Amino acid sequence: MTATDASEASDLDLVRRAQAGDAEAFGELVERNRRAVFRAALAALGSPAEADDVAQEAFVTAFRKLGGFRGESAFRTWMLAITWRKAIDRRTSMTRWLRQTVTQVDFGEDAPDIMESMPARSRSQEDELASAELHRTLRRLIGTLPKKLRDALLLAGSGEYSYEQIGEMLGSPVGTVKWRVSEARKMLKQKLTALGYTSSAAGALAARTRS
Amino acid sequence: MRSDLELDDAIDRAVRDMMSADARAGFRNRVLARLEDAVPSTGWGPSARYARSGQGASWFTLPRLAAAMSVLAVAIAVAALLRTNRAQAPAPAPVVAQTQPAAPQEVRPIVQAPAASPKPTTELAQRRDKSRIKFPPKGIVAAASVADPEATTPAAQPDPAAAAAGSELLIITPVPLVIAPLIIQPIVIPPIRPPR
Numbered sequence: 001m002t003a004t005d006a007s008e009a010s011d012l013d014l015v016r017r018a019q020a021g022d023a024e025a026f027g028e029l030v031e032r033n034r035r036a037v038f039r040a041a042l043a044a045l046g047s048p049a050e051a052d053d054v055a056q057e058a059f060v061t062a063f064r065k066l067g068g069f070r071g072e073s074a075f076r077t078w079m080l081a082i083t084w085r086k087a088i089d090r091r092t093s094m095t096r097w098l099r100q101t102v103t104q105v106d107f108g109e110d111a112p113d114i115m116e117s118m119p120a121r122s123r124s125q126e127d128e129l130a131s132a133e134l135h136r137t138l139r140r141l142i143g144t145l146p147k148k149l150r151d152a153l154l155l156a157g158s159g160e161y162s163y164e165q166i167g168e169m170l171g172s173p174v175g176t177v178k179w180r181v182s183e184a185r186k187m188l189k190q191k192l193t194a195l196g197y198t199s200s201a202a203g204a205l206a207a208r209t210r211s
Numbered sequence: 212m213r214s215d216l217e218l219d220d221a222i223d224r225a226v227r228d229m230m231s232a233d234a235r236a237g238f239r240n241r242v243l244a245r246l247e248d249a250v251p252s253t254g255w256g257p258s259a260r261y262a263r264s265g266q267g268a269s270w271f272t273l274p275r276l277a278a279a280m281s282v283l284a285v286a287i288a289v290a291a292l293l294r295t296n297r298a299q300a301p302a303p304a305p306v307v308a309q310t311q312p313a314a315p316q317e318v319r320p321i322v323q324a325p326a327a328s329p330k331p332t333t334e335l336a337q338r339r340d341k342s343r344i345k346f347p348p349k350g351i352v353a354a355a356s357v358a359d360p361e362a363t364t365p366a367a368q369p370d371p372a373a374a375a376a377g378s379e380l381l382i383i384t385p386v387p388l389v390i391a392p393l394i395i396q397p398i399v400i401p402p403i404r405p406p407r
Contacts, residue, residue, distance in 0.1 A: 023243070030239045038234040048232045055234060059242045138225035157226030189218050197218065 011075040019066055026066075030059050033076050036160050037083045040169065043154035044087035045094070046143070054090050058083040077168050080161070084169040134197060141191050145184055152180035279398045290393040297390055 009017070009025070011032065017025035037058055041051035062082050069078060142150060148170075155166045156177070167174045235241075 026246075027239055027243055030242050034234055034238050038238070039230055039232075042230060042232055046229075048235075051232075052234050052238070055238070056242050056245055060245050063246055134221055135225055135228070138221060139229060142225060142229065154226055154230055157223060158230035159227070160230070185219065185222055188222050189215065192218055192221075 012071050015066065015069055015071065015075055018063070019069075026063060029075065029079075033079050036076060037079060039158050039160050040080050040083045040155065041087040041090075043151060043158065044084065044091050050090060050094070051087070054087050055083060058086050061086065073168070077165055080165060080169050134192075137192070137195065137197070138188065141188055142184075144191075145187060149180050149184035149187065152177050153184035156181045276400070279400065283395065283398070286393070286395050290395070293390065293393065297388075 009028075011029065014022075014025040014029045014032075018029060034055070038051055038055045041054040041058070042048060045051050045054065058079065062079055065082070069075070142153065145153065151170060152166065155161055155169065156163065161169070163174045163177050166177050170177060172180075
């Protein structure tokens with residue numbers, strides 16, 4: 001099978017070929033789902049390095065379990081479910097490790113969060129219009145959201161997944177996912193309002209600078 | 212609610228920014244390399260999973276083998292212990308109740324002494340001891356106070372042989388203890404097959 005054939009085939013065809021031992025087919029499945037898998041892990045972990053590692057692990061696990069894939073759901077949905085489980089396991093162990101390491105230190109508001117380590121995208125013109133301070137504040141506030149709300153907000157906000165896929169990943173109905181996203185937004189706005197961001201970002205920044 | 216919309220927009224931008232990262236270059240190759248590491252040179256695809264079962268089986272079967280070996284060791288130890296106990300236990304000989312005449316006891320004159328009074332050790336104590344002795348009135352002979360061996364005859368002792376003659380001899384026959392030999396059968400572990 002050539003690379004062209006692989007790129008034109010459906011996910012299910014590629015799965016069948018991979019089940020038969022076609023390396024190229026599985027490589028194509030990796031390529032097609034790489035970004036979705038990586039970003040799901042990133043939403044849970046916040047660290048690109050950890051997300052990269054978990055994404056690789058998820059593909060290896062998927063390969064091992066490929067024999068049991070019956071095609072009842074889309075390969076991507078199945079793959080994302082594996083990824084999410086792995087990412088949550090990693091996050092749990094990371095949180096446990098952090099708690100054990102930093103047990104005596106109370107950082108209060110400035111508590112370190114794995115979301116803080118997320119990389120900033122190279123600034124585009126659109127980004128430059130936004131206040132840098134509001135942006136930083138929002139990143140920090142997103143990191144302080146309850147995990148369930150934060151997961152839903154990041155997964156939905158990434159634009160990578162449908163609500164159905166997010167529901168499959170989180171093991172929650174679509175309605176619950178939507179409510180969590182809405183609740184996360186509401187909490188963020190309340191926090192921003194409490195911090196003085198009641199008008200436009202630039203205006204808020206100016207107000208804060210004056211005060 | 213312009214400000215609300217602006218905040219919504221700011222949230223969207225922040226979320227997109229946080230989620231805009233991508234896997235490092237060469238992700239596909241790294242995944243395939245991991246798969247090759249996991250699968251020894253037996254080929255590709257899930258079919259290789261079965262060929263890999265030798266490696267996988269070692270992880271699964273080693274603990275099982277270890278458990279089986281320990282069970283076997285315990286069984287052998289118990290069997291050895293039972294055998295040792297059987298060898299050490301003396302074979303119970305038939306017990307015949309026998310009686311023998313008791314050796315004739317030496318007849319000694321009975322001299323009664325106050326058992327409760329300890330022997331006086333000092334002269335004063337001896338005197339005090341004497342003062343406690345109550346002599347019978349004159350004309351009355353107290354046998355207990357007479358220490359005359361010739362005047363005392365040994366009390367008639369019961370003859371054990373005669374006593375035994377009157378009872379039946381009891382023969383106890385032990386029942387032989389039979390221990391069934393312990394048969395240890397090898398544990399058969401079915402080969403592990405990966406889920407299909």
